[in-house]
Amino acid sequence: MSNGAKAGDVICSELIELASADQNILAVTSDSRGSAALNPFATALPNQLIEMGIAEQNSVTVSAGLAHSGKRPFVFSPASFLTMRSVEQVKDDVAYSNTNVKLIGISGGNSYSVLGATHHSLQDLAITRAIPNLEVYMPADQYQTRALIQYLSKSDQPAYVRIGKKVLADVYETPAAAFKAPGKGNLIYDQGNDVTLVAAGETVRIALDAAQKLTNAGVGVKVVDLVSVKPLDQDLLNRVADQTHQIVTLEEHSIYGGLGSAVAEALAQRGDTAVHILGFPDEPAIAGTQDEVFGYYGLDADSVKSTVTTLLNK
Template identity: 50%
Template sequence: MNKIPNRKVICDVLIEKAKDDKDIVVLCSDSRGSASLTAFFDTYPEQSVEVGIAEQDLVGISAGLAKAGKKPFAASPASFLSTRSFEQCKVDVAYSNTNVKLIGISGGISYGALGMSHHSCQDIAGMSAIPNMRVYLPSDRFQTRKLIEALLQDEKPAYIRTGRNPVEDIYSEECCPFEMDKATVLREGTDVLIVATGEMVRPAYDAALLLEKEGISATVLDMYCVKPLDKDAVIKYAEQAKAVITVEEHSPFGGLGSMVSQVVGEYCPRKVKNIALPDSHVITGTSKEVFKYYGMDGEGIAKTAKEVLK
């Protein structure tokens, strides 16, 4: 089992790139430890900005830095970044079109027993509804690296959500196909299409393996790019399947499920089942326990797929 969380990879990439790019600036809101960015602050203190526990300030300052030509990465727990400073993300970043990369760490229910104040199950919906904001949820450490490297090449706003804990590898050093804003096809099948994002990609893949044993073939799309959604991939693989399942660590409203449903409904109507967290208090537990409880692990997703195909 991999022991490196995706957030740590972000730090590694930024440390590597900041050596030759003095415009890279990392900002934290007393969150450098949680974000695994302490090493960046230690290595490049002159390219680091601490703002204290002040998320609105974090995003506003980042926008100012970007306006002056810097490449700021603002890292803070996704729960606070996406709601406390939502208006700064909307006005100072997206609307003013500043090159700020917003890194939401410990996203979804990563903080487990710490409760709803620390969960971010609205961030995909909120951020996606902002014009000129892109939303990415990388699935494993190898894809996280590719994504951050790609984002360093552009000058547009983006929100990136990662979880707190290490996740099982999907890709490898040698094999991590990645094209910006294009979903990665993990498997191709003709019975069901499973579209997943972030930490839900691995269980979606596990579900496909379980389904295969029962003679059900599934396509699995790693939709790390929730916005802009890879519409073409959804249509292509939905058309060759009987039903579509979406899986996300998010509220059932306004996230990946809603967006995929819009596309399928418009271009290739067929049954769509959205697997997500409930629109209620989330049961206390570790991510693994919670995902299992809500049928968001490999077995649960496979079970739902079979029901949908009945």
């Protein structure tokens, strides 16, 4: 197992290989090829990269037109702008038309940290998971990212993928183990039946670290990676709920409308399972490094351990 990798670097290398074999695969950027780690793609396949400039709405609409012409565009833009500024184009030109466009939201969540609320995408899951026909994914490590891009390159379904900026520590050992299919999550830690931690994307590693601390403290804990935020793996959620009846979700997103909301919606009708949502509160996020902000809002491993311990002792 390696020491990890940035999701953007993995996507670029994978797309170079895929696009070299298929000239219909395109990368479309809105003055973001550097942030998206696409410079190697631009060098290797300059005729398959389209630079739209700072025009996210145009990037989405043009990509929809390209898809209608048989192309397979991957649109790269900061997640905050791709899902906020371009939401009408995503809803109408891509999802409503069921158009083969893959939307890659880079620097998602709190990745831009000190740049402030204008650059944070802490509402993108709430927006995208409410749009019909649009799949939503958050990969947790390089292997999951690689497998997801391979799937998306073959799928004709519109999709939104949120990635961050930092190096992701490895969670899996192979792409095959990391991502199986749309609507499929993974039970990646199973050491008892007191509580299940549910996460996706960058918070999966935090959930695993917190789970180990809880195990060491004598708490029986499971960890679920819901890489496929939409469609959701309701079967897996019900299986772990059958055993634990106590679910704690972790997300780099507002507590409204994101992963925790999706899990709560899926399990609400059971009536026997408590869902506690850990995320960003209903306020503009404070300024600071990503780790500092996570710690402030109780999303680091030690804080998660403390929160779970308190919940179980009530």
